[in-house]
Amino acid sequence: MLKIIFMLPKIYLLFIGMFALSSCSGLTSNVQEDDLEKYLAKIDVNNMKNHVYNLASDEMNGRKTGEEGQKIAAAYLRDFYSGQNIEAAQNTNNYYQFVPGEYMSNVWYTLDDSENVIAFIEGSDLANEYLVISAHYDHMGVEDGQIMYGADDNGSGTAAILEIARVLQEAKAEGKGPRRSIVLLHCTGEEFGLHGSRYYTENPLYPMDKTIANINIDMIGRNDDKYLDEGNYVYIIGPSRLSNDLDQLIQTTNEQVDKLTLDYTYDALDHPEMIFYRSDHYNFAEKGVPAAFFYGGPHADYHQPTDTADKILYDQLLKRTRLIFASIWQIANRKQSIKPNR
Numbered sequence: 001m002l003k004i005i006f007m008l009p010k011i012y013l014l015f016i017g018m019f020a021l022s023s024c025s026g027l028t029s030n031v032q033e034d035d036l037e038k039y040l041a042k043i044d045v046n047n048m049k050n051h052v053y054n055l056a057s058d059e060m061n062g063r064k065t066g067e068e069g070q071k072i073a074a075a076y077l078r079d080f081y082s083g084q085n086i087e088a089a090q091n092t093n094n095y096y097q098f099v100p101g102e103y104m105s106n107v108w109y110t111l112d113d114s115e116n117v118i119a120f121i122e123g124s125d126l127a128n129e130y131l132v133i134s135a136h137y138d139h140m141g142v143e144d145g146q147i148m149y150g151a152d153d154n155g156s157g158t159a160a161i162l163e164i165a166r167v168l169q170e171a172k173a174e175g176k177g178p179r180r181s182i183v184l185l186h187c188t189g190e191e192f193g194l195h196g197s198r199y200y201t202e203n204p205l206y207p208m209d210k211t212i213a214n215i216n217i218d219m220i221g222r223n224d225d226k227y228l229d230e231g232n233y234v235y236i237i238g239p240s241r242l243s244n245d246l247d248q249l250i251q252t253t254n255e256q257v258d259k260l261t262l263d264y265t266y267d268a269l270d271h272p273e274m275i276f277y278r279s280d281h282y283n284f285a286e287k288g289v290p291a292a293f294f295y296g297g298p299h300a301d302y303h304q305p306t307d308t309a310d311k312i313l314y315d316q317l318l319k320r321t322r323l324i325f326a327s328i329w330q331i332a333n334r335k336q337s338i339k340p341n342r
């Protein structure tokens with residue numbers, strides 16, 4: 001999650017043009033209603049826990065954009081996908097999309113060259129429609145001699161994508177979708193200004209006008225003060241801005257899964273925390289792509305060295321990941337494409 005002081009002069013109302021989507025092909029699919037339940041059950045919290053501990057380890061040194069710890073994290077992601085036989089996105093260098101340091105640097109700071117890490121699961125009968133799943137994997141590095149571990153921000157979202165991808169690939173291997181193609185986008189440069197996602201949306205690897213939605217995940221491993229004692233919630237930001245259909249899909253899906261409390265507090269554009277502008281979905285929404293951001297809320301360890309893996313609430317991480325997986329499953333496999341507002 002981007003620090004509020006790093007929000008560049010973007011605090012103005014969005015005027016987003018609508019764009020035409022291709023209509024659905026009407027082809028039938030071999031994905032059945034009850035397949036979702038089967039694959040949902042395969043989401044394994046222990047895999048996610050393992051990823052969070054690895055990403056928030058001393059070795060990765062806070063994963064600061066352009067520095068060695070971030071490169072180690074990038075290699076970790078690449079090796080994971082390669083090991084799962086999930087292919088690299090097209091026009092990458094072995095999963096890496098180069099993001100130049102100059103692109104991310106400005107009068108306030110200079111960053112070195114970095115990379116988005118992007119994998120791809122090709123769709124079956126609707127392969128030319130794309131769903132981008134994003135989470136940033138960079139963090140703050142070392143500050144005042146202390147490692148900023150970034151377990152929640154955003155080891156949690158990164159772990160969720162890896163586990164979702166693993167299960168989607170398993171389903172694909174068994175002939176169960178996804179009908180639409182899925183782009184797994186691990187963004188760099190988020191903490192300094194959402195640079196990696198901005199770079200992707202300006203240099204997309206798949207056509208933006210065929211990108212039907214973005215699901216973004218940032219900080220889903222902790223509970224905030226409002227829900228400290230009751231848990232079982234997630235903040236939803238953004239979907240109805242460009243697609244009431246996407247918003248409705250998430251709500252309907254939630255009723256079929258764990259019935260979390262869906263909290264829209266931060267969805268308001270005029271909320272003082274301005275969360276809509278502070279993670280990678282923003283760049284997709286700005287380009288007219290319906291985007292939904294899943295967020296666990298603020299906590300005392302946000303952007304502190306104390307954001308460590310032992311403090312993640314893995315049961316919450318699992319429940320939120322299940323809702324995200326189920327939503328992705330529906331977006332990718334249902335008959336109709338996500339319908340934008342008009």
Ligand SMILES: [Zn+2]
Nearest residue numbers: 001002153191
């Ligand atoms: Zn952050």
